[in-house]
Amino acid sequence: MEIIYAGDSHYGAGALRSIQKYFDKVYLPVRNPQDILNEKRPEDQIIEDFDDSDCGIVFLGGYPDFITQKQLETKTYVNVHGALLPKYRGMHSVFWAIMNGEKQLGITFHLVNAYMDAGDILAQYAFDYEGQSVASILASVDELVERHAGEVLYDYVQGRIQPVPQDESAATYGARRNLADCRIEFEWPNERLRRFFLALTPPYPYPMLCIRGEWYETLDYQIVDRAYFGPVGRAVYVDHQGVWIKTGEGFLIVSKVRKTGGGYEEVELKELVRIGYRFDKRV
Numbered sequence: 001m002e003i004i005y006a007g008d009s010h011y012g013a014g015a016l017r018s019i020q021k022y023f024d025k026v027y028l029p030v031r032n033p034q035d036i037l038n039e040k041r042p043e044d045q046i047i048e049d050f051d052d053s054d055c056g057i058v059f060l061g062g063y064p065d066f067i068t069q070k071q072l073e074t075k076t077y078v079n080v081h082g083a084l085l086p087k088y089r090g091m092h093s094v095f096w097a098i099m100n101g102e103k104q105l106g107i108t109f110h111l112v113n114a115y116m117d118a119g120d121i122l123a124q125y126a127f128d129y130e131g132q133s134v135a136s137i138l139a140s141v142d143e144l145v146e147r148h149a150g151e152v153l154y155d156y157v158q159g160r161i162q163p164v165p166q167d168e169s170a171a172t173y174g175a176r177r178n179l180a181d182c183r184i185e186f187e188w189p190n191e192r193l194r195r196f197f198l199a200l201t202p203p204y205p206y207p208m209l210c211i212r213g214e215w216y217e218t219l220d221y222q223i224v225d226r227a228y229f230g231p232v233g234r235a236v237y238v239d240h241q242g243v244w245i246k247t248g249e250g251f252l253i254v255s256k257v258r259k260t261g262g263g264y265e266e267v268e269l270k271e272l273v274r275i276g277y278r279f280d281k282r283v
């Protein structure tokens with residue numbers, strides 16, 4: 001059996017290795033990242049584009065472009081999405097799921113149609129993530145893709161999987177994140193702040209403070225539940241732990257920060273601000 005695979009460096013070579021266990025030949029568009037092309041077997045073939053092969057099925061593992069209606073009319077496309085559809089269609093699904101306090105994360109193999117992540121579901125796999133870093137979560141996602149991609153695609157081609165339509169009434173969407181999404185919102189309840197700091201760890205950018213119009217990554221912090229009456233976003237105390245900033249339900253204690261833009265050393269926040277400083281709300 002044959003299949004076309006177009007991926008990115010996220011699911012990448014692991015997904016290809018999974019497919020190669022079940023398919024005799026894999027066509028690899030040349031625009032695939034090099035780590036995928038390096039996994040090419042002698043029987044696999046590099047092609048310029050999807051139409052350069054008569055193979056009728058294409059697997060997308062993090063493919064960055066939308067599939068056009070014309071392409072959908074000539075081949076069957078299967079995508080793997082890093083969320084449990086129909087929730088968290090779209091961009092940065094892991095970030096938004098953590099921010100919303102989901103207890104489980106996972107992946108969905110689904111057919112591609114004209115709408116974003118809305119095609120019929122072939123298979124889903126979930127895992128608990130409590131206490132994991134984002135890097136660990138993404139590694140778990142990659143592991144699930146490598147473990148199941150080949151088998152799911154093989155079973156679908158063999159007619160062993162009946163696609164299931166998604167429940168549109170349960171669909172949610174995640175927007176593309178930008179710098180504003182990394183800004184610390186001091187008004188938030190502490191539990192939401194904790195989820196925010198969990199969601200924004202490498203490989204994503206750190207949560208950011210704006211100090212006199214310049215952005216700083218928050219590298220070392222504590223979130224403290226403690227009653228204190230005063231305006232949120234203000235530095236109210238400084239000690240050996242760092243700068244105590246009033247939040248909606250207590251304090252964010254920040255020790256070390258680093259100016260964004262690359263090449264900057266981490267510094268103590270208490271070297272930059274004094275008691276009474278009100279952190280900028282500018283984006």
